[in-house]
Amino acid sequence: RQFGEGGAELFHSHRAGGIVLPTGTVRVEKLSASFTELPGFEDGAWWVQDAAASLPARLFGDIKGLRVADLCAAPGGKTAQLILGGANVTAVDISKNRLARLSQNLERLGLSAEIVQADLLKYEPEQLFDAVLLDAPCSSTGTVRRHPDVPWTKTAADIEKLADLQRRLLARAVTLVKPGGRIVFSNCSLDPLEGEALYRAFLAGTADIVDDPLRPGEIAGIDPFLTPQGTLRTTPADLELGSPERSGLDGFFAARFRRAG
Structure with missing residues (x-):
């Protein structure tokens, strides 16, 4: 929470x-x-909000006064985090119904953001953002501890299709941020095709972005989840630490980039 x-x-x-x-x-x-x-x-x-889902929005560091876009934003947990971090937030989602839920959640929390219903692949903001967060649609296999049926509801073809969508959304997200601005990409999948493999391929194949690896000690509480590549990976086995009441957390992948320039 x-x-x-x-x-x-x-x-x-x-x-x-x-x-x-x-x-x-x-x-x-x-x-x-x-x-x-x-x-x-x-x-x-x-x-x-699941403990793992709360991590990607923290990867920007200090965002006070920055214009930040939360892409695929509903239901709004990460939007709320960004607002409380001091950012001027634009929340973008394709679903009118999900945005209505986001709006209700922000109203209850006493928070405000610019809310935009749009297909991200066609979204054209009036100004580029200082930073963007893309928590992309995925297979949701990281939620297996709460939804044990998930691994049996997704096929290899589903994973490949979702990974392709994530690549296209991430490529679009890069164009929405100012040169030098940060992009955080995340999802709640355990499959490397939607995480580590996608990150490596995108970094190698995209000319106008540079890696912005996470560093030990940079952000409190995340060091146990850092990979040697400077990305973030949680699994449902994490955070048990001998205390059953902690009951793990969702599987998440997150990577950080900067737009070149």
Whole structure:
């Protein structure tokens, strides 16, 4: 669970049973009621987000005052993170219904963003952004600990099709950021075709981007998930650390680039 100002105190208490994970997310082992009935939800003090899903938005570093686009943004957890980080955020998604949910979530949290319904492959902003986050549609195999059927619902052909879409979306995302600006690409897949292999191929085959690897000690709480290449990889086995109540986290891949120039 991610928090607005003052929200963590509502969960980090013996009564609520909240524990702070190394990533900064607060997790409750057992809910005493529906999460919508828990303290602070209606007041907009916090929102529900997997610990792994909270990591990509942190990879930009300091974004205060920057114009940042959250692409494929709904339902808005990463949008909220970027806003709380001080960015002026444009949230883009192709789905009208999903954007309605994003708008409702931001309203409850007391946050605001420019909301744009658009096909990313055709989206033409009036100005280029200082940074863009693309959490791309994927096979969702990283959610297997919560959805154990997922690995059996995706075929090899599905993975290849999704990886091709991600490549096209990432290529488009690069064109939306200013020269020198950062691009963070992420998804919740465990398949290397949607993660590590895509990253290597995109880096090798795209002339106007340069690698911007993550470095140990750069961002608090993520060092256990860094790869030798400077990308981020989590799996459902991470964060157990001998404590069953921590119960792991989703599988995620994330990489960081800069637009050349």
